[in-house]
Amino acid sequence: MTRLKTEWIDYMLDGMTDYNNSLKTKTGFDLAGLTMDTFGIPKERYDRLAGSLLISAVPVTQGEGIIGSFSDSVAAIVRSMGFRAYVSEDTDVEGIYGSILMDADVIYMADDTRYLAFSRDNGSFGENNYATALGFIMVLKAMMKKAGLDISKEKILVIGNGLVGEEAVQILLNHGIDFDMYDKDPKAVEAFKDLDTGKYTLSSPDEIKNYRFILDFTNEGGWLKDEMLAEDVIYASPGVPLSLDEKAAERLQNTAVYDNLEIGTAMMLGEILKTMP
Numbered sequence: 670m671t672r673l674k675t676e677w678i679d680y681m682l683d684g685m686t687d688y689n690n691s692l693k694t695k696t697g698f699d700l701a702g703l704t705m706d707t708f709g710i711p712k713e714r715y716d717r718l719a720g721s722l723l724i725s726a727v728p729v730t731q732g733e734g735i736i737g738s739f740s741d742s743v744a745a746i747v748r749s750m751g752f753r754a755y756v757s758e759d760t761d762v763e764g765i766y767g768s769i770l771m772d773a774d775v776i777y778m779a780d781d782t783r784y785l786a787f788s789r790d791n792g793s794f795g796e797n798n799y800a801t802a803l804g805f806i807m808v809l810k811a812m813m814k815k816a817g818l819d820i821s822k823e824k825i826l827v828i829g830n831g832l833v834g835e836e837a838v839q840i841l842l843n844h845g846i847d848f849d850m851y852d853k854d855p856k857a858v859e860a861f862k863d864l865d866t867g868k869y870t871l872s873s874p875d876e877i878k879n880y881r882f883i884l885d886f887t888n889e890g891g892w893l894k895d896e897m898l899a900e901d902v903i904y905a906s907p908g909v910p911l912s913l914d915e916k917a918a919e920r921l922q923n924t925a926v927y928d929n930l931e932i933g934t935a936m937m938l939g940e941i942l943k944t945m946p
Contacts, residue, residue, distance in 0.1 A: 685749035688931060695926055696811035701750045703932070704939040707807045718942055719751035725773035727757045727764035731780045743777050746934045775941055777934075786937040793944040795937025801907050802836035802886070804932035806846075809884055809905040812926065816903065820846060826877065828893075829886035830857040833907060837884055842866060851877060852887075885927075887912050895920055907933065 689699035698706060705715050724747045726740040740756045747754035757764035757771075768776050769789065777786045784797035810820040825848040827837055834852070838861065841848050851871035852858050858870045871877065877897050883904045885893065890910035895917035898904070901924075906912060908927030918925070926932075 683745075685745050685931075688928070689749055692808075692926065692931075695815075695923065696808055697815055698811060699749075700746070700931060700935040703804070703807060703811070704750065704935050704942070706811075707803065707936065708939045708943040710939070710942055714946075715942065716751070718945055722752055722774040723772060724752050724754040724775045724777065724938075725757050725764075725768035725771065726754065727768060727776055727778045728760045729764075729778050729780050730760050739779065740777075742930055743934055746931050747777075747938060750935060750938065752938075775938065777937070784933075784937075786934075786941060788941045788944070791944055793941045795940035797933045797937060798832045799836045800936035800940060801933035802833050803840055804936040805884055805886075805905045805907060805926075806837060806840055807936075808926045808932060809882060809903065812903050812905065812924065813882060820882075823882055824848065824880065825882045825884060826851060826871075826880035827884050827886070828852070828877070828912075829888070830854075830861045831886060831888070834886035835860075837886060838864070838866075848884075849880070885912050891915075893917060 693699045693702070696703065701715065704710065705712060724744070726743040728740045744754040744756050757767050759767050765776060765778070774790060775786055775788050779785070779797070785794055787794040809825070813820050813823065825841065825846060827834060827841070827848050828851050830838065830850060830852045838850070849869040849871060850858065850861050851874065852861070853874070861870060874897060877883070878899055881899050881902055883902060885904065885906035888909055889912065891912070891914045893912040894914050898917055902921065904921055904925040906927040907929070909929050911918065911927055913921065913925070
């Protein structure tokens with residue numbers, strides 16, 4: 670996972686109501702609704718699980734160490750979805766052990782490489798790279814639907830063929846969604862071509878303006894300038910950091926969804942909930 674910075678996620682500690690309201694305005698779903706829609710979970714079952722499960726976020730000190738506010742932000746996201754969640758007092762294995770003693774049903778944890786949630790009950794898990802790719806595809810689909818458009822009948826541009834972009838490519842291929850690819854790194858584009866998909870790969874960022882629907886999985890802040898984007902673009906991105914420059918972010922405030930942690934975290938929980946009766 671891209672290593673987050675404390676200043677990118679501090680707002681989540683007391684800003685989840687505003688976040689969910691904004692997401693619902695743009696997509697028709699808050700995080701709970703997006704999770705139910707993505708995984709086909711009936712509201713009655715979702716509400717029952719939300720009332721019965723306890724979620725733990727365990728800080729991990731491995732590698733570069735703990736990112737300030739990370740575990741607290743994870744707990745805040747999960748609580749905003751209607752679940753009970755807390756941050757373990759201890760870190761690492763001791764934190765996992767304490768979560769087991771507290772009868773936590775689902776445990777979240779992340780190091781410099783991987784962000785996981787797993788169920789103690791049935792061993793199911795959610796992995797952030799896949800969950801983030803799936804979540805933002807579903808967000809783009811929902812925004813397009815609000816605009817009266819069907820994602821299965823349109824051409825999507827995927828920007829960035831890194832860890833999350835690769836997951837997105839597989840999901841789109843599996844669902845028969847038409848898309849093209851752009852990555853500034855020729856090696857990443859070659860990796861995409863090696864899949865033998867027959868999809869078009871852009872030779873220049875100037876071509877981005879030809880696409881109205883964009884999934885952006887790059888991790889360089891401010892490189893995507895307003896003049897590089899179509900007038901009526903609909904845009905979804907994990908935003909770690911946000912690719913849009915200030916002018917683009919201002920113009921697209923009603924037609925773009927991006928966040929640093931929320932959607933991926935919600936989809937990770939959804940991967941587990943779908944396995945529960």
